[in-house]
Amino acid sequence: MGLLDLLKGKYVDPTYPGVHAGGDIITTTVDAVVKWGRRSSIWPMPFGTACCAIEFMALTASHYDLARFGAEVLRFSPRQADLMFVAGTIVDKEAPVLKTIYDQMPDPKWVISMGVCASSGGFYRSYHVMQGIDEIIPVDVYVPGCPPSPEALVAAVMKIQERIKNGEQAKSPQGAHRLGISGEGAIDRRQRRAAWQQDDAARAAEGLPPRGVLALRVLPTETDDHHHG
Amino acid sequence: MASATQEPPAASGVEAPAARVLRAELGPQLRSVADFRGDLAITVERDAWVRAASLLRDHPQLDFKLFLDLCGVDQLDDDTDEGLRDRYEVVLHLYSVTHKHHVRLKTTAPEAAPDVPTLTGVYKGANWFEREAWDLYGIRFTGHPKLERLLTHDAFVGHPMRKDYPVGQRHVLKSPKVQLMDVPADSEHLLVNIGPSHPAMHGTFRVQALMDGETIAACEAEIGYMHRNFEKMAEVRTYWQIIPYTDRLNYCSSFMNGHGWALAVEKLLGIQAPPRAEAVRVILSEFSRIMDHIIAIGTNVVDLGAITPFFVMFRAREDIYELLDACCGARLTVSYVRIGGLAQDVPEDFEARCRRVMKSVQEVVDQADGLLTRNPIFTSRFKDVGAMGKDEALSWGWVGPCLRGSGVAYDVRKDHPYSGYEQYDFDVPVGTVGDCYDRYLVRMEEMRQSLRIIDQALRKLPSGPVIVDDKKVALPPKSEVYSNIEALMNHFKLVYDGILPPPGEVYGYTEGANGELGYYIVSRGAKHPWRVKVRPPCFNIYQAFPSMITGALLADAVAIIGGLNVIAGELDR
């Protein structure tokens, strides 16, 4: 589907507000067109280090074919990419490299953290492994799995497309606070919990809620119970 | 497996040649000779360390030319003076391709002065291994040309594999090392940094080259960008909990790592998996070998700019993924083996599935062959590039397709058959020049040979159980656990206590996709191994890379590295 076709309204509902003259004229905002363009032509940069990178290859190879989602132009240069796939374990030695490369990507940019290693350190809770890349860079979509299936990655790309459409973009590392307060990079759960408790107390003194408390959606209560009514 | 892979232990009274020679030459400096499960281990005094290694290498009856592995072990158990005197061990593994025997040479160093003379003068390959032992254990190798950290980063404090170093103690690195080598102030050469994030470096290797025009005048490599501590994790896991970790060593062919691990532990336990399990292991290992070679060749030519062969060959990989998925529910990281057998039996239509996959492998191999083997663009990038001689390859410790490319027909499957490889008829291809093209040809032929093995194994696939019937090793079937109190208790006890092997140490080895993949396990009889050292084939291979590309064109470096098939998970562990 070419842009011209779309703009001519070939695939557009002619009764939709903003579509005029039977589909020959569309009024929209530049912003919407730009987002539509970005969404359909993502240039991913694979930051692949480990096993997940092999599964990433499967995603781009003939069978799963990421090209179907408009994201096949893999760029190994961060300056030409707008989506970074962090695929694989990131160890402390690699961390500054990852940060540098992230910083080199032009805005707007998105990050997919592929697999449990990139998301949380995975089952390597040890002396040289970063416990999740969100200690240092913002992450838009986390994909669980060790490695995640290619289908899950396709879903992640579609999530990114949705975020682009909505104009959302992660701006700061979500785990950054962990770095500062817990004797940088502590792994031991008890140690970390103690550090968090201290942090919570300090925030409470300032009248702030504890970090990481999510306001969960309240599910609407079902008024008439079909099963027991 | 113990009976199948090892030479029969020397009859009582007759010592193995290595022990005999060393005893005669070193006299009282030879401390002890041990033979456990057919593994010959010789301990010598520190002063005789270099002499012993040279004797092993040069004595015509021994001829241990192939350097396999060198590692440290921390034997900390009590803080008494007695206990600390021999705290650190340095363990060397060697092999002789002419006499087909292995040997383990050990020496010890006290905590107060952990100095051991370097072996870099005897074996080229010792260089990085000694740096690793320094990095992880703080053992100082006197006379080493460049004793610096290898795997951990510069801001790291301490030696993490020591027993008194906490598993999770991290150190944060803020900025990477800028220069790996010194550039003379008046140099007219250009320093080029390649990697770690560079497509040809596969995300985790880093090379700095001093360029004289297009030629590499000097070069230095850095590794450790994927050092995720397999060996430390293994010390806090039970024997079967380690299986998933082994999957992630050489993740291009994860099944084979588990296969090797299971065999090593079975050797330690002195048990053997049932014939059906062994046959299935062979079949899936050979499929994994094909899978690995597909990645090796596919990515190698992608680095050179040809994407079509990659797409063509990846089709077969997808088919193999499907087969593995049908067997165990995972595509890449399979964790299908268990100590003593397999997790569960293969699906009913296993043979039909295998045949289908074989057909598709045959197809893509033929297609890739047509696309590449006689393609002038490809051959001119590959022929006579990165040639490696026989003796040098052995001294570096090369194994697998790379060593065979250099003309040494050493293949564990042939020379020390395990899992029933002796029943199958297959050829071992060898190269003549040892260049990139030979390594490519060896891999292509090995895929065909693997198909032959699979075909024979499928024809005589035995029936029967797929895991040993031993309640101290294998979990009882779930159906019984849910219905029978005794099985429930066994299940509980085994999960809670783990497998308890006898104290001792073994070196189990198999032919991985990249060559001899060894596991050196030190057990103290507890549920966690005391020490696990992986003998990673591509560590030795990659170590030679800087010297291979010195004097070559920069573009050739890219052609060479892909053909070495260095896998970060196995390299840095």
Ligand code: SF4
């Ligand atoms: S998440 Fe699993 S598959 Fe991915 S890099 Fe980590 S260990 Fe490997």
